[in-house]
Amino acid sequence: MDARGVFIVCSKPEMIKELRALMLKQGCSSVEYALSANEARRKLDFFEPGLILVNAPLQDELGIQLIIDIADKTDAGIIVLSRHEHLTEMQYSLEKVGALVLPKPISRTILIQTARFASQSRKSIKGLKLQNDDLEKRIQDRKIIEKAKWILVDKMNMSEPQAHRYIQKRAMDLRVPQIKVAEDILNNF
Known part of the structure; x- marks a missing residue:
């Protein structure tokens, strides 16, 4: 239990x-x-x-x-x-x-089995909720990165692949996640 x-x-x-x-x-x-x-x-x-x-x-x-x-x-x-x-x-x-x-x-046996099932089920649900929360965060981050990419396309006259590569390269050069670079782009434009 x-x-x-x-x-x-x-x-x-x-x-x-x-x-x-x-x-x-x-x-x-x-x-x-x-x-x-x-x-x-x-x-x-x-x-x-x-x-x-x-x-x-x-x-x-x-x-x-x-x-x-x-x-x-x-x-x-x-x-x-x-x-x-x-x-x-x-x-x-x-x-x-x-x-x-x-x-x-x-009966005691049914109560014990149900208690084990309830505990395990809630653990599984919690694990799925954590996975779901992680996926939602990744989707939100992706949306921000895409928004920043299209700002670069619009304001800096880059092609979509160039904007994408710019965000990737900047993140690698600065050793920060791409989301941080994207947020900086959004804050500066």
Whole structure:
């Protein structure tokens, strides 16, 4: 499981004790808990878990709004244990945030497998997000370089290949990335 630990949100201290023991037995480095949604929101400002387990309903809310509130702020896997009467509502409301909703009662084996799956899935999603962010930055840099190239074509009467080569050569001569040369061109014209 995730080395960052587990965060349990549950209104029943005896269930927290069981879940905590189970997660520690699975090799989790730490297990924190909260007895209410409000307490969970406060604690998550200071603790970045790898997995969040929510036993719904909570004493101060059903748990849907808590999960929606925290899903954007964390890359932790989120598992919600729900009563059958709330299961459909929970699944429908939380599918867009990627929380896994399981019906209660749940076996230990299924909970452990789901916890591993949730942690690994969120890691994969985080990796894809980092790749996506990198690609977006590279696209933005390419747009700036192209803009600078066309300024050279327009203002300096260079051909497109000459402008492209000018930016490449200048970057090599100055030992800076092409984006830096392109930004300098844009700032000077």
